[in-house]
Amino acid sequence: MTPAAPEPLPSGLTPWPADVAIHYREKGYWDGRTLGSLLAGWADEYGDRIALVAGGERLSYRELDRRADRLAAGLAGQGVAPGDRVLVQLPNIGPFVVLLFALARLGAVPVLTLPAHRITEIGHLARLSQAVAYVIPDEHAGFDYRDLAAALLKEAPDLRHVLVAGAPGPFTALADLDGEPLPLAEPDAADIALLLVSGGTTGVPKLIPRTHQDYGYNARASARACGLSAETVYLACLPVAHNFALACPGVLGTFTAGGTVVLSPSPAAGDAFPLIEAERVTITALVPPLIPLWLEAAEWDPADLSSLRVLQAGGSKLSAEVARAVPGALGCTVQQVFGMAEGLLNYTALDDDPETIATTQGRPLCPDDELRVVDADGADVTPGEVGELLVRGPYTLRGYYRAAEHNATAFTPDGYYCSGDLVRVLPSGHLIVEGRVKDTIDRGGESISAEEVEAHLLAHPGVRRGAAIGLPDTGRGEQLCAVVVPGGTPPTLQELRVFMMGRGLAAFKLPDRIETVDELPVTPVGKIDKRALVRMVSERSPA
Incomplete structure (x- = not known):
């Protein structure tokens, strides 16, 4: 008999x-250390090395x-x-990084929301988490977050600060919370260290609890x-x-190695390229829709990018054509990263052959990552066939935060997380992502x-995205319907169908329609927002 899943803790x-x-x-995956104690250890080990470059400020460990x-x-x-919860x-x-560790020292739990969230998402997350405090910038990207905070105070009964x-306007300046250090009780490494916001484009966001010990391993192993x-x-x-930039390996992984983190205000080439040149950046991460923009910018931008060794691509599937173009355009290796804020991470190795890097999404990070690939009935598929990925392991959650009803279907009785990703596994152990269960x-x-259709679509020379x-x-x-951002003269529907058929795509997978747009709508983490795209196309041209 399958043992019952553990009940959620208070x-x-x-x-x-x-x-x-x-x-x-x-x-040894879980070593009993909290994020706060990790920082103390890094400060002892790395001392005056520069840990963080943010704006004009440089902070040592x-x-x-x-x-x-x-x-x-304070x-x-x-x-x-x-x-x-905060x-x-x-x-x-810079204050983001300081605050993250300050809350870890205190044993309080940061709920890490994205700058693009507005009252619908923020209100839901505040109520779900019962947050007592809300930390914001004054203004960012032309938006005044103090107005958002005023609206949130009317909706979140637990919010006090x-x-x-x-x-600060009518609120409290974060900079004023500066006090003489206090003796603080060390949190339990098995407790929640932070709550990440789930990705995806459907439904209200869910919260992903990550413990000190599992997230520390996530960063260290990455x-x-x-x-x-x-x-x-x-x-x-x-x-x-976002999990990708925070711990895959991101900020926390860089700190584990004693390296330097440089914060860029945005992923735009105009912001990032000068920082790569000035700070001699060696590694960075992008979501796939941004990579062609960097490749285009590199053709005319005079910035010296020669220090860059690795460009990570994750968050959605990178087309093989774009992956193959990166080394010549940017002079660096691509590393594909397929993972989820819920846990499992897969990386292509830096010494994998170029085709493996271009065409797969990597192998699992941990020897104790347990993967199953199943059909619609939950039965394991034949090795090499496509199915839904189920996973459990030392850094993959066993349940969303305060979401009992959703957890009943998102996890199997024996603790596997049902990812919703369609994958196939090669004999080498590398995964190829074929899409989403619901992105069909x-x-x-x-x-x-x-995603299969999109891989062929993006190979057309007249299609930029x-x-x-x-x-x-x-x-x-x-x-x-194929929705394209042109890269020159866009193809007609017939031209696109002939092109895709020439690449060996089955006739039943050929587009029925093509629509041209200036930009594709994206979610706050840079993934294509399919729901918004369907609305956009439906409104301008009824099906």
């Missing part, structure tokens, strides 16, 4: 079964540790206590897989509140992976 964490937890500790202590004392003085909505600025990085060292200079140009187009009785979506069709259920 903290909202669904724990790993006791025997599994013992195994992970014995294997020792200074970062000291500031985290002082901010923790937060305690405001009444923020161990276990309290809603954090900061862009890529609004702390502002910058001019740093090893990516070859980080004290010479590493990591450019964080994606939002650092049901056309005439055939289920078509949107593109997406495949399903639109309602009375005769076939859905019709397949």
